[in-house]
Amino acid sequence: MGVLGGSAAGAVLFQACGVPEEELLVEAPLQMPEDLVSGVDNWYATVCRQCPTGEGVVVRVIEGRAKKVEGNVDYPVNMGKHSARCEAGLQSLYDPDRISAPLLRTGERGAGQWEEVSWTDAITRLAHQLSETADPEQVVMVTEPLSAHLGMVAERFASKYGARHVPYEPLERTTLRASIEQVFGQERMPDFDIENASYLLSFGADFLNTWVSPVRYARGFGQLRQGGMERGTFVQVDSRLSMSAANADEWIHVNPGREGLLALSIAQVIVSDPALRRLADEAGIRALTDGDDSRLGAFAPDLVAGAISGAVSAERMAETIRRTASDFVHHQPSLAIGGGPAGAHTNGLFTLNAVYSLNRIVGNVGKPGGVIPNPPPPLEGVPSRPAVASFEDWRNLAGDMRGGRVRALLVRGADPMYGLPEALGFRAASYDVPFIFSFSSRMDDTTAMADLVLPSHAPLEDWGSDVPDPGPGHQVVGYQQPVVRPFFEQRGVHLGTKGFGDILLSLAHLLELDLEIPGATFMDVVKEGSRQLMGRGSAPFSTYSSFPAFWNGLLRHGGWWDTGAKHDGPIPPPPPLPAEAEIPQFSGPEGEGTFYLAPFASASLTDGRGAHLPWLQATPDPLSTATWRTWAEINLKKAREMDIEEGDVVRLETAHGSIEALAYPHPGISPEVVAVPIGQGHRAGGRYAEGRGANVLSVLSPSLTDAAGSLAWAANRVKVTKTGRWERLPKMENSKPDLAVDEHRLIIPLAQRDR
Amino acid sequence: MEGRQKWAMTVDVDRCIGCQACVIACQSENNIPISDEPLFNQRRAMEWIRIERYWEGEFPDVKARFIPIFCQHCDDAPCEPVCPVYATYHNSEGLNVQVYNRCIGSRLCVNNCPYQVRYFNFWEPEWPESLQNQLNPDVTVRSRGIMEKCTFCIQRIRRTGREAKRDGRKVEDGDRGLNPACVNACPTDTLVFGDVMDPDSRVSKLKEKEMSEDGRGYHLLGSLGTGPNVIYLKKVDEHASGPTHA
Structure with missing residues (x-):
């Protein structure tokens, strides 16, 4: 080492x-x-x-x-x-609840009764089942998106054996990838050069918190603020005051699903105002308008402002759009990014295409402070980007499972039984699958339903x-x-954990599959691959x-x-912008006491994968400072109207079920939106995760975005009712009474901007 | 050791995004007990560095502002004179030091600290056996009845100083081993740590620039005259009122 x-x-x-x-x-x-x-x-x-x-x-x-x-x-x-x-x-x-040896189910499926077996026994059982299967297509490998060498081994194993590989990405980026591909012609996600931008416009992307590459973006953001000669500006367009929105110079509130309309309106202002257009990239504009300057006419601020935000007056919104459009071209290099909820409506692709097209208007592709395309990976033979299944694939898989067309599930690093909406019926359908094998190192919701667990090493x-x-x-x-050496090494060679790559290699050996990869162990594969x-x-x-x-x-x-190995090659011109708006569709209750439901990835638990770790459970949410529980953010005034106080247990009812959460009224959320963090509500997962809070993903409707069959997880409405119970919301706020208010800005004084 | 050192930190509130990376880095480095749900409900959760969030205004004209708060290592620390047993005292490097095995848990210091950054162990800290493997051997695990707080990661200062001496070099400004855990973690470079006796250190330069007339520097609750060794840099906002600063 x-x-x-x-x-x-x-x-x-x-x-x-x-x-x-x-x-x-x-x-x-x-x-x-x-x-x-x-x-x-x-x-x-x-x-x-x-x-x-x-x-x-x-x-x-x-x-x-x-x-x-x-x-x-x-x-x-x-x-x-x-x-x-x-x-x-x-x-x-x-983790005190980590699985330390292979486990064989002894009771009913999901009953949590296990017997430890040796690795030889476990792998033989698995190999036996795989060789018994007449149709290898009936074996399905479910993994997290696997990159580089592990991705290569898994792909080879699946293809040589003939199994289906369905990589699971909670809060998938299918729509985002589709948009990047259409607007920039890039297969891989580009880098966003936030550090060198002067003006950053983000649509829904909580990039400082959980979105795509948050540490890299946060570092860039620090530089944007105070790293250069001039302080950069950051504006967030969002339906919820996310952590990123809270850090913006200006938060532009929009109705859920209207982010794209706002982006198109900004484009319309730039295209139709010669003074602004002069500063923009003419070639980009021509491609986006297809040579027809009146193409975007329907998006003039005065025409669309009312639809974008019901919470502020249409005049004020139209004014905001004009100002933002002007700032966007005046403070170049400017950069527009979008994702998260903005891309998770039924019009997600329409929205993201409109957002990313703003970059083509200022022609920032490949320039400092702009969108930097990424080169293909330097390794031959490894997948150029991790394969990811869309929500449509999951729907098909659940159907196959119900129809008895799946004989075995091999699950590693993925927890679809937690993350997929109940309306899809994946969990129910799993009872029709004769064998479920899990390679997880912890008892997540999917592993709890397994017949045999072959525990993987921890990443370290x-x-x-x-x-x-x-x-x-x-x-x-x-x-x-x-x-470090494997923690469960002391349990002997027959028990303990193994690396997933090594498990696949020994399985291939037992099944006499030639993966055509040099190396007897996974370490050899990685090492030889680096030659x-x-x-x-x-x-x-x-x-x-x-x-x-x-x-x-x-x-x-x-x-x-290799800092010199950058993307080269032309960037194809963008497709023309649409001339008509796509209206987002919502499912769920309407009328009195109903809201838009805004699920968001928890800052620490993200999509739920951190819920078994006490540090992450105890990490206060940036905005609510809440910990350990599931809460529902609701507008303070609205809550008073409905007689809801902090800690009131409220029932949130969608078209597909209901969950309970503790109310957290605050002044920063729209009166039309209720926001609920993703991450809690695990059926299993050990002492820190199990039976804690509620899983908002489980009650979402299985509606799709307009791209590649991706889940529209932001397209729900919800009815909120009080249950009459009250529980204390564990939070950091107010635990120190003396510093709880800062009315006179004694604690955070402000300095004026210099421009 | 050549010359005297005096440790200080700057906190650029304009960079802070409230991400909590510093909070968890501190918990990991300093063996802070796991704050479980009952501790939060009792208002006894421990975070040597914590992020405070302040609301300003109401939807749609609303701001949420973040600021990290931790021991200010005051030159005239109100917590020090009230300790009946000299468990909290000022050392020669400007640190406000807590000697755990002197502490008798009178809690007079926390009562006197205007920043509310001292945390009392109301319970014996407990970790499941396997999680004890992650405990940092350089830091004492405090028992029930003991006061604790931010130390500027004194164990890191000591270790770096010792290793520098062993290798016959000076401790370098910005050494990752010297920086407190929160400083290394902070993704936006909000926190800068260093020796203010060294005029070339980043923290000295920031102090000189930002504490001047048109700088953004201020002391937290400066009117109290505690003489903190932590300098905050003002948040920049176009809606700022009062004297203008660039």
């Missing part, structure tokens, strides 16, 4: 034997661990696997135990920064590689190495003369990159 920043171990040991001189500095004659040298620590570089982004991290290891996770300064994606979620990787390693114990999507605008491969990078890349990677030194270098630095 490569040691990052190797320390002279001898010197430390020598000093540890005596009393260091600095002890005299301590004025108390008391020794605390802080004052003692307590052993040698090493920092190992690896890749964080707590969320799909894959930040480069370094992990502090003392005496064989991981102690601290920090960002890897060298790694180009996050440049030393990290999130609370990365930090909690430690707790997923030492495993090998791997990662091609970040999106990358930082040049080629990067992250290398993940075990920073093709030797002699390439930025310094120091290009300088190593032998492969062992090169491999060591990869592990020391936590990856390989």
